[in-house]
Amino acid sequence: MENTVKNNERIRAFIDNMFASLPQNEQSARMKEDMYCSMLDRYNGLTESGAGEDEAFGKVVAEFGSVEDIRAELGSNAPQPVETVNAAAPAKLTLPASKETKRAYEKYEIYAAVLIVVAVVLFIVAPLGYESYDTLFINWSLPQLTNLVFGSAIAVGVMLCVKAVTGREKFFDTTRETEYNVLPASERVESYRKFAGVRSWLMGLAVGMFVISPFVNELTGSDLLLGLIIAVGVAILIILSAVRRSYRDVLGKEFDEEEKD
Amino acid sequence: MEELSSDVMRGYNDVIVLSVLADGDSYGYEISRCINERSGGRYPIKETTLYSTFSRLERSGFISAYVGSETFGKQRTYYTMTDTGRRYLAGKCEEWQLAKDVIGSFIDRFIQ
Incomplete structure (x- = not known):
């Protein structure tokens, strides 16, 4: 001691x-x-x-x-000139993200969730608005207008979903000068695998919707329902392909390997 | 010769320290311990080398220092990597890849 x-x-x-x-x-x-x-x-x-x-x-x-x-x-007290990194050929690297980026990503996830909720609300409200056009738009009574509103609501909903999903790319950007990956490499592949699993179910659902839609039309005679089912099916396919594309950009060659199986 | 000397590692101390900080903020002793461990004891970095590296990285704006206190209340100087530092590290990694390939094209044939 x-x-x-x-x-x-x-x-x-x-x-x-x-x-x-x-x-x-x-x-x-x-x-x-x-x-x-x-x-x-x-x-x-x-x-x-x-x-x-x-x-x-x-x-x-x-x-x-x-x-x-x-x-x-x-x-040497003089500040050293910062070495300029060759921005034309950035390294395809995975560096752990900084705290600020992680926080920004968490905020973004909330924003994306809000967008998707709004989109879902639009998907639900659109047909309801359509059905009640008699009471709402009684002075207008332009079938074209209600079709337009209905279609627009669906379209805006789809756009919001795509925006929510593809905006994530910013946080998994491996092509620009600043490379931040919020998830470590192993988790990204896991996350993609989960998505791939869900995706096949959703695609089946979309295809099923396309298949049953003419029968629904027969049964209910409702053009609205037909239109809605087709629109939702298309929306599902668009969203799935957007997510898949963003995974492809993020995972790079790991994506190709996953796809081979 | 199972240990690397300071001379050989001269150009790489920046990269080594930055890569340790990439996993999270840390302080002098912890960083030096990490370097010793990660290198499997093959690069016992000198204290003066380490601290002159900190000074250089800080001057270049690649890391910044702050005072943190541990559980025993001892005040330590912690270092964190800046965004500029991240970009620099990424560029250096690519440079290392290139250097490895180029030098290898000359001397790989001598290595069994």
């Missing part, structure tokens, strides 16, 4: 000695303090894992290095 306190002081003395020949300013003082803490941590780490106190001290001193390395740094 006594030796440890002594060695702490010896480390302090060692650093003081090393820094004696360097310019004394705020920068060097900060560095000196940081290095002292680091050497102390290293010393404690060594003694905790069984090394003798003097042995540990010797190691820490040996690992110090050369004062000349620091002298060069402390001398």
Whole structure:
């Protein structure tokens, strides 16, 4: 124990000695303090894992290095010009995303969810509005107008869904200068696999809708229902292809490998 | 020769430190421990090398320092990588790929 306190002081003395020949300013003082803490941590780490106190001290001193390395740094106060990265050929890399990007991505997910909810509401409201056009648009009574409103509601709904889905690409962008991937590589492939599973069910559903729509028309005689079922089927297909495309852009060659199976 | 000297690693210290920070903010001792571990003990980076790298990276705007306190209340200087730093790291990685290929085209034939 006594030796440890002594060695702490010896480390302090060692650093003081090393820094004696360097310019004394705020920068060097900060560095000196940081290095002292680091050497102390290293010393404690060594003694905790069984090394003798003097042995540990010797190691820490040996690992110090050369004062000349620091002298060069402390001398230059002028800010260094930032190296320009070759923006024409960015690396296809996966770097973990920074905290700000993760937060922005979380906000975006909420925004996308809101868009999709609005789209779903439009899908539901459109036929209801259609049905009640007698009461709502009684003064207008233009069948073309209600068709237009109905069609527009569906179209806007689809656009919102596509926008919500493809906007995610910004956070998984591997082609631009800043490469941020919010999900690590292994999770992205997992996420794609889950989507691929859901996708086949949804495509079956869409196809089923197209198949039954003429029968529904026969049964109910409602053009509206026919139109609605076809519109939803088309919307499902459009959204699925948009999501698939964004996965393809993100996963790159991993996507091709997944598709091979 | 199972250890790399400072001379050999001169151009790569920036990249090494940045790649450690890519996984999250950290401080001096932790970073040096990480480098020692990740290299399997083959690059025991000197303290002076490490801290001059911090200073250089900070001056270039690739990392920024802040004071954080640990559970024992000890104040430590933590480093975080900036967006500029991320771009720099990405560029350096590509440069390394290229260098590896070019140099390899000369000396790979000597390596069994």
